[in-house]
Amino acid sequence: MTLRIYNDLHRRKEEFEPLEPGRVRMYVCGMTVYDYCHLGHARVVVVFDVVYRYLKARGHEVTYVRNITDIDDKIIQRANEQGIPFHELTKKFIDAMHEDFDALGVERPTLEPRATGHLEEIIRMIQALIDKGHAYQAENGDVYYDVRSFPGYGRLSGKSIDDLEAGARVEPGEGKRDPLDFALWKAAKPGEPAWDSPWGKGRPGWHIECSAMSTSALGDTFDIHGGGADLTFPHHENEIAQSEGATGHPFVRYWMHNGFVRVKEEKMSKSLGNFFTIREILEHYRPEEVRYFILTSHYRSPLNYDEEHLVNARKALDRLYTALRGLPRAEPGEADQYVEAFNAAMDDDFNTPEALAVLFELVREINRVRPENEKKAARMGAELKRLGGILGILQEEPEAWLKGTPSGSEGLTDEQIEALIQQRLEARKAKNWAEADRIRDELKAQGIVLEDSPQGTTWRRE
């Protein structure tokens, strides 16, 4: 069985073979930390978290690097607006980002480099580009990449320099030789944070940060580079030009881009203002519901945000957890055909919707087997939980999940519920069905669902 990944560089699925067998080097473009993360950011980190987990589950040793852009125009602007030093602003949002991602159950990457911690590498790379004739310093002090000096420019995004040229414009005072040239180093303006360099005080451009951080952490050539589809051009195109221009080696073997989160058929983005932050959503929905929702569509497809879908995610997770509820502890087993189907789905370019479908098929089998053979069901349940772990779901205690509330909601306490159930039990013993049903209806009105079984009555929150 081989893993196939859709490689954006060639626009087709390709068999995945890491440069070094058993070892995968992966880089994902992380956040620019000037605001809270929204659902679009959540999608990137959840998607690549699953890629990371699955590669590990497949037995690879994975070095996963996800950077933090902690210096750029927007950060400076926002810090100035608030009258605080830029690093104070970035610290606040880096902390918030970690809170949000931790809440979503996203594993921390192996390394999380920050641009401001890699000025040396950045400067060295820019110098190499100048030395090799790929970059030049303009009269305004900025250093630009000479796009026409790199023959492969446009290969990833499928654009030709000449087509791009048509719509491009040079802003006054930029001093570019060609409108498509982009800044590697921006000369310091008054009041801006600045670092010393051979070209005077200034700061790095956005694109060069990722080239420098990725190659310094993973080497000139590495296996997977990921990010949102909006980064394909120009960011990733520029990264290729920079890294290959500077090192002379191929940069990335497999390029992966996830699709956008949409709101009413439009891309969710800061500029459109139609975004929902992770923390807003987590006020009303549980992290696992958000995560499940993200995984219900394939990572390259668009994902339409709608609260109804989050509600649906909870119902689906309820079914999964219900199958696990009350099963004795056991070692995973008895479910080979489901494990195979799950792996086949994941091997096919990380097809999480199909992998989830397999989980539901396994659930049906567990529910079927359970009455006759609880031990077998328990082993299958353990397997279900293990597979869920690869997707980052189903790791809660089933009982806790089913009795849990979305944060923020209020109602009866567990003790009050148990007391009412006890009362109802008395009524049922006396065959006072009217009273028993009254209590059940009362609880139902509060969002509590009762389930009677020969073993007793259980309850859950809707």
Place this chain on the structure above:
RNA sequence: GGCCUGGUGGCAGAGUGGUCAUGCAGCGGCCUGCAAAGCCGUGUACCUCGGUUCGACUCCGGGCCAGGCCUCCA
């Protein structure tokens, strides 16, 4: 304008040249004091017009529609 995706049942969302997705919702049955949960069963789904084929939702071409990139954006 250039380039790139995609249009699947009530909703969401996979997938395949000729039997099944899956979840939610619906309907019938079993189970239950009645329910719930669970199990079993159930739905003339594949934008449109042509073409290829014994056969296409699946391949090819046109059209229509939606979204994206071409400027900071995950």
